[in-house]
Amino acid sequence: MLDKDQKEALQIAKELTAKLIEVRSVTQSNIGDVFPNIFRVVYTTILEVSKDSGK
Secondary structure, eight states: OOOHHHHHHHHHHHHHHHHHHHTTSSOTTTHHHHHHHHHHHHHHHHHHHHHHTTO
């Protein structure tokens, strides 16, 4: 089960990936490589911001 931060990161990563598909930066052939990296960066950022804000 995903925690709140993971769910938020997943939603943001999906939206970013959709935008990148629209501008043709992401294709069917590279989405498997791109999406996990986007998710990882977003999730890590959320965790760092949460830690810095004393969450």
